[in-house]
Amino acid sequence: MRCEHCDIIPLTEFSDPDDYMMSVETFLMMIKAGVLETVYENHPLELVYTGHVGDKVKFFHQFRCRKCGTIYGMFVNTMSGGEIKINEKVFDPDEYGSDIPGGVVH
Numbered sequence: 838m839r840c841e842h843c844d845i846i847p848l849t850e851f852s853d854p855d856d857y858m859m860s861v862e863t864f865l866m867m868i869k870a871g872v873l874e875t876v877y878e879n880h881p882l883e884l885v886y887t888g889h890v891g892d893k894v895k896f897f898h899q900f901r902c903r904k905c906g907t908i909y910g911m912f913v914n915t916m917s918g919g920e921i922k923i924n925e926k927v928f929d930p931d932e933y934g935s936d937i938p939g940g941v942v943h
């Protein structure tokens with residue numbers, strides 16, 4: 838259940854890198870506005886936005902709405918596309934055995 842603060846977040850798939858960057862920008866703005874907090878990232882979102890990603894192609898970020906607690910997951914493989922969807926809980930690499938490199942849990 839989303840609230841009025843976070844229901845503007847599009848739950849969508851994207852194949853165009855420009856769409857991904859627009860979503861990154863939206864999340865950055867919502868974090869700065871205090872609506873969302875980052876709860877997981879495998880690479881700092883601001884560095885993704887500025888293109889400082891090294892040779893990584895897979896990025897996963899999770900954000901929690903500070904009002905309603907809804908967790909949004911944004912995954913992208915910059916070679917093939919990605920998606921934004923609601924996640925049930927914060928990602929735990931130990932639990933899932935992820936192949937996402939460089940994961941850092943907050």
Ligand SMILES: [Zn+2]
Binds near residue numbers: 904905906
């Ligand atoms: Zn919310």
